[in-house]
Structure formats: structure tokens, C-alpha cells
Amino acid sequence: MLTFLSQRLLQIIPTLILVSMLIFGLQQLLPGDPALIMAGEERDPKVLEEIREQYRLNEPIPIQYFYWIKGVLAGNLGESMRLKASVSSLVAEKLPVTLQLAAMALVVALGIGIPAGIISAVKKDTAWDYGANVFALWGLSTPNFWLGILMIFLFSVTLGWLPASGYVRLGEDWRASLATTVMPAFVLGNAIAAVLMRHTRSAMLQAMSADYVRTARAKGLYEKRVVLKHALRNAMTPVITLGALEFGTLLSGAVLTEQIFTIPGFGKLIVDSVFNRDYAVVQGVVLVTATTYIVLNLLADVAYVLVNPRLRG
Amino acid sequence: MGLALSGAAAQSNLRIGLAEDPDVLDPTLARTYVGRIVFASICDKLFDIDEKLNVVPQLATAHETSADGKTVTIKLRPGVKFHDGETFDAAAAKYSLDRHLNMKGSFRRPELASVTSIDVVDPATIKLNLKEPFSPLLAQLTDRAGMMVSPKAAEAAGDKFGLKPVCAGPYKFVERVQQDRIIVEKFADYWNKDQVFIDKITYLPITDSTVRLANLRSGSLDMIERVLATDIKTVRDNPKLKLVTAVELGYQGLTINLSNGPKADTPLAKDARVRQAFELSIDRDALNQVVFNGEFVVGNQWINPTNPYYQQAFPVPKRDIAKAKALLKEAGVTGRMSLDFMVPNNPETRQVAEVLQSMVAETGFDLKIRVTEFATSLKQSESGEYQLYLIGWSGRSDPDGNSYIFQVCGQPQNNSGYCDKDVDAWHNEARIKSDPAERKKIYEKVAAKYLPEGSIKYLYHRRVLVALSDKVDGYKQMPDGLIRVVGVKLK
Numbered sequence: 013m014l015t016f017l018s019q020r021l022l023q024i025i026p027t028l029i030l031v032s033m034l035i036f037g038l039q040q041l042l043p044g045d046p047a048l049i050m051a052g053e054e055r056d057p058k059v060l061e062e063i064r065e066q067y068r069l070n071e072p073i074p075i076q077y078f079y080w081i082k083g084v085l086a087g088n089l090g091e092s093m094r095l096k097a098s099v100s101s102l103v104a105e106k107l108p109v110t111l112q113l114a115a116m117a118l119v120v121a122l123g124i125g126i127p128a129g130i131i132s133a134v135k136k137d138t139a140w141d142y143g144a145n146v147f148a149l150w151g152l153s154t155p156n157f158w159l160g161i162l163m164i165f166l167f168s169v170t171l172g173w174l175p176a177s178g179y180v181r182l183g184e185d186w187r188a189s190l191a192t193t194v195m196p197a198f199v200l201g202n203a204i205a206a207v208l209m210r211h212t213r214s215a216m217l218q219a220m221s222a223d224y225v226r227t228a229r230a231k232g233l234y235e236k237r238v239v240l241k242h243a244l245r246n247a248m249t250p251v252i253t254l255g256a257l258e259f260g261t262l263l264s265g266a267v268l269t270e271q272i273f274t275i276p277g278f279g280k281l282i283v284d285s286v287f288n289r290d291y292a293v294v295q296g297v298v299l300v301t302a303t304t305y306i307v308l309n310l311l312a313d314v315a316y317v318l319v320n321p322r323l324r325g
Numbered sequence: 326m327g328l329a330l331s332g333a334a335a336q337s338n339l340r341i342g343l344a345e346d347p348d349v350l351d352p353t354l355a356r357t358y359v360g361r362i363v364f365a366s367i368c369d370k371l372f373d374i375d376e377k378l379n380v381v382p383q384l385a386t387a388h389e390t391s392a393d394g395k396t397v398t399i400k401l402r403p404g405v406k407f408h409d410g411e412t413f414d415a416a417a418a419k420y421s422l423d424r425h426l427n428m429k430g431s432f433r434r435p436e437l438a439s440v441t442s443i444d445v446v447d448p449a450t451i452k453l454n455l456k457e458p459f460s461p462l463l464a465q466l467t468d469r470a471g472m473m474v475s476p477k478a479a480e481a482a483g484d485k486f487g488l489k490p491v492c493a494g495p496y497k498f499v500e501r502v503q504q505d506r507i508i509v510e511k512f513a514d515y516w517n518k519d520q521v522f523i524d525k526i527t528y529l530p531i532t533d534s535t536v537r538l539a540n541l542r543s544g545s546l547d548m549i550e551r552v553l554a555t556d557i558k559t560v561r562d563n564p565k566l567k568l569v570t571a572v573e574l575g576y577q578g579l580t581i582n583l584s585n586g587p588k589a590d591t592p593l594a595k596d597a598r599v600r601q602a603f604e605l606s607i608d609r610d611a612l613n614q615v616v617f618n619g620e621f622v623v624g625n626q627w628i629n630p631t632n633p634y635y636q637q638a639f640p641v642p643k644r645d646i647a648k649a650k651a652l653l654k655e656a657g658v659t660g661r662m663s664l665d666f667m668v669p670n671n672p673e674t675r676q677v678a679e680v681l682q683s684m685v686a687e688t689g690f691d692l693k694i695r696v697t698e699f700a701t702s703l704k705q706s707e708s709g710e711y712q713l714y715l716i717g718w719s720g721r722s723d724p725d726g727n728s729y730i731f732q733v734c735g736q737p738q739n740n741s742g743y744c745d746k747d748v749d750a751w752h753n754e755a756r757i758k759s760d761p762a763e764r765k766k767i768y769e770k771v772a773a774k775y776l777p778e779g780s781i782k783y784l785y786h787r788r789v790l791v792a793l794s795d796k797v798d799g800y801k802q803m804p805d806g807l808i809r810v811v812g813v814k815l816k
Contacts, residue, residue, distance in 0.1 A: 056357060
């Protein structure tokens, strides 16, 4: 197990280096001059030159990369040109927000998708099944921004139940925090719920026609028990894997959702930073996201190996 | 618990929705319009403007310009404290101005470029020494260049001052969560505290204008800035909302590339008659009706028609296709003229571009609209990669701030490469004169030359649109569009 772990850890290093180069290189391809954006309306040539010098924008790209990566290795992700705040502090401020949103969205997705899938499989070819399928189709084809604006109009403007936007930290006031995140979490979880529903349905249908389910029924077990204990348990394995994979969709989907609901998370940070050509922030955020993916991947691999020792080879 | 709750409820909180997240809150390093809205509550300036664009004292009480125009003596308001309890005096004023002039990366330096040094005359008086007379200087001191910071706090924080600004405004900075909120609280020792009625202000940046308005309608916000012109009806139809407006100080216009790189090789750039023909093909009123429901103000100059410096001798020209075609013929232009038209990407500018495209097509101009992301379009305008560029300017209270850097040879924002000795001389003359009537005469000469043959075709002036809930009382809109909170009450 140790050899496996050390091998995988060693593989991460070149991946991260490659990722960091890609982030840096791709960003340099963006048209537009960060110094020009930074200088705002008062674009005095002397001030522009000073900005370029201060942020090493005059240097060749490999040199800029060298300074950046040197800082990163020392634990310094750089400083936002626009806000004069350290990128690490911005990341530390925003990451919990997006994670909260993603976790809530996952709850929404699992809470709606799996029961809907089970019902639709058990009640196949009934109104329940058709209803669930229509819901899934709707969930898959509804754009986030449209659903978001629609919900704001219904629940905030018309009914006045929920705040239209903004964010309150969980630790500050948990009720207000839930009130500000429930709509974005629903919007974000909605599409994933649809995917999960479809997969749960087909996995359940497969499981329900399996021999062990027939045996369970033959033994005279209650239908509820057959469905929930025997069929569902086996059907869930691929669904849970899919749920984990969809976590990535959550993080990227958060970009638009955070923009609509003005949730100050990773998504909003990255969009604003790209428009302002605040390179250090974009680099920092993408690097942290990539690292998170890589680490999650590693954890998943480790989990597989723990479950199935034959994979250690 | 009950007491604490009632105490919290008693504290009035004005929630203002901003169209963007401000940049750094340091008056020396800040550069966004939205940042100025926040500064209006935390950082007082030496001077301010009134509804008619007159310069009025704020932290100063009076000023005097010497006969040769080379020194400006400013009397300072007594009894003013900074948020950290430090006293505002001549030494502090000198410190703030020196900081604007000397700090690395200062955006105020070009604005104060005419100032060579600052003397402390006595604790309540400073003297600004100038290279040469510069009449727009006082107007500069009504904005960030005139904002005073606490020397002690600024010295301690260095370039991180903007993370926790300490000034002498009616509200003191409490907290900021980037892209989420900025909270300021009433400053108990404010010099004009009898006029400050609200305990706390929360600024919330909400970029989507539809969502910003939804927040106001649902009562989550009390006030929003930059309402879309197309949403004016929604606001007016809602009995719980009020709309206040002012015509913007700046302008929206078309910049024509006259001599910046190979793309300038067009009859439009080479012949002023072609530019006149182009202008005569445009119906500004129709443009305003179609895109903005007639809510904006059409214009043909770098200042709007309500500005005291507007030249009545040059009214907005009417559309005249026959004359335009005749001018083109005179200039020897035959066939359709294809032009690369760069348009920054937002729904409003795209519509303006399309309307213009169809208007000028009748005369023979074929505009190829190229929608370009804003940051990219700035870069391309610098390097001359355009023939026509739809771009505006947020505006300054002095007309010089709207014209000099665009119209004078080699100026930083003169990306079209317009250059004329007479126009340069007149602009420089207007900078020296301080009598408004005299200056207006000089600008008339500029208008006579620049409007027909210059590089910018001014189209219209937006309205600064601020919508507020009927709970907000006593709000007055100033022409610079900023939200001033002194005197505002919350019912």
C-alpha cells in the first residue's frame, strides 16, 4: 500500500507542474493588457509603465513564470493587482463559500434525484414514471441563469420569502446563511438531480430484474424491503460514483450561479478576475482548484484500492 | 437577548446596490467609478461640487489664487477629525497631497501634475505652488485628488491602506468582504454630524442589473445605482420606488482612427468632409428613441447640453442624407465604404452599433461590427486596430477633463492620432484662464474646428439613474452621479 501511495504521490508532481505551466501560458494568450485595465480611465503613460514594472509585465513570460512559481513554492500565491489583497487570503475567504454551496447543491441533487429515480423505476410506465422523466428532461435542459432569475422573481420579488441575492456566512447566522444559499443550491443541484434520477432509474430497473430480487420476492419479503434493501443497495454503487464525478460539475456550474445570486465564492472571484485581467488571482484560484481535483482523484484511487486489493499490483 | 435584538433593530442601515465591486479603497491608488461612490461616504475632499457644477468648499473653507495664477492658497476647516481621532490640519493636508503626488503607482499624479510643491503656511492654511496657472486644478480637488487621509494610518499601512481606509468622511470603514459587501458606520466626531442621520451603510455589489432591481423591488436593498434605461418604466410604475436622474458629465461617442497605424488608411480618416458626411447620416434622436426609449440626452459635444460650457452656437446637427451624399461626392468617394467598427461587448452598445450601422448604410458606409470584449478593445484602440470605436468617457466636472487628453497632440488617450496646432494652443490657453466666460470663448474656437473635423463624433449622454425605495428621504442626485449620503434619512 505504501509503495502504491508513494508512486501516486510522485505522479502528482509532474502533473502539477504541467498544470501550473498551462494556467500561466493560457492566460498569457488572453488578449488585452492587464496594465491598461489596471490603469482605469486615467491611463497616464508613466503610471502604465510603473504598473508594468511593479508586476513584471515587461519581462519575458518564462521569467514571469519563474517568479510566480518561486512564490507559489514558498506558499505565496501573489497579490491581486486590483484589490491589493493577497491571493491566499482571497482563496481562504472564498473557498468555504463555494464548498458550502456545492455541498448544499449535492444534498439537493441526492435528495431529489435518487428518490425520484427509485419511484420512477418501481412505478415504471405509470404517471409517476412519466412525471419523473419530464422533470429530468426539464432539469437537464434548463439553463442555470434562467432558472435563477425566475426563482428570484418568484420567491423574492413576488412572494418575498427569500433574499434575492447576497450571502451570510454559516458561522455568522446559520438561518440567514441557509436563506441566502437555498435558491442557488437548488439551481445548481437541479441539473445534477436530473442526471442522478436517470441513472438511479436505469440501475434500479436492472437490479429489479436480477435473480436475487426475484429470489427475495419468492421468499415472500415485503416489496418495500425488496426494493430498499436488496435492489437499491446494489443499484447505488454506480450512482454514488457518478455523484462524486458530478462534484466537478458543481464547482464549474457555480461560476454562473454565483454570478446571478451574487454569492462571493470561487466562481464569482474567477469571473471578475478574468474580466479585470487580474492574473495573480486567476492563476491562484485555478491552481488551487486543480490541486483539489488532483487530491480528490488520489483519494478516490486510494479508496478503490482499499476496497479492492487486487488493484494494488 | 431581547435587549440586544431591539438595539440592533434600532440601528438604521441603508443598503445600496452597486453595479460593480470597487477596486482598492485607497484614494491615491483607486481608479474605478464605483469606488468613488463608496468614497463619497468615507473620505471627504477639500472641495465638492454642487448641483450646478460649481466648486464649493468641503474640508477647505476658502481658496485664493494669486494674480499670476501660480499659487493657490487654501484655508482649511477647523475642528475636523480623522476616523482614528487624529486632527486634520495643514500638515495632514500636505501629507495627503504629497502622498497623491509621490506614492508609487499613484493614479492622482497626472491629475495634480501642475503642482510642484505644497507649503504649510499655518496650521489652518496650505499653499499649492504650480508650474504654471492651471484652472482645472480646483475641479480635480473635488474628486479623489482632494481626498484627505489620516497621515498616521496611511504611514502605518503603506500600500495596504486601501484594505482599511481612514479618512475624515461622515462614515468610517468597518468591514469589507471582496465582491460581497462593504460596511461603513456613522462617525461620531464628523464635522457636519448634525446632517448625518443613518447609522450604517452597507454597499452590496450586484453586477446583474436585473437582479439588482429585483433586490430593490423585494426590499432587500434601499437604493441601487445604474438602472438600465429599459427598466425605467418598471421603476416608475412601482409606487414604492422613486427614480432620480442626472445627465452624466461624460459622453458616449464614436472615435475615428485618423492616423494610428495602417488601419487609418481610409477616406474617413483622410478627409474631414467624409467625416461630416458620416455625422450627417446619423439621427441622434432616433438612436435615443430606439435604444433608450428617448430617456437619454442627445449631444454633439464633449460636455452635455446642460453644462455651462456647452456651445449653443453648435447645436446637435439634424440628419441630412442628401447633404451627406453631396459631401461624399465632393470628396471623390464612390461606391460603398467598408469600415471596421469595434464595439465593446454589452447589450446596450451592441444595439447602438446596429442602429448606427443601418443609419449610415443609406449614405454608403458599410459598418462591419466587431463585438470585442472590453479589456481587449482597450488594448486594440491603443494599438490602432480599429477604424471606428464605440467608446464613452465617464466625465469630469471641468470641461478640460473631457477634452484635453483626447484632443491634444500626443496625449495619453488620443488614440486616434488627431493633431492640430491651433486646437492645442486653445486648449492650453483655456487651462490658464480662470474666468468662465473667457474660457467658454476659447472653447468655442475649439468647437468650431474640432466638431466638424475632429476624431470623435459625440452621440449622446447617458442619464445617471438611481432608483430608491420610498423609505429613503432627502436624497439629492448630483451631476457626477455619485451617491452622497449626508442629509439622507431612512423612514
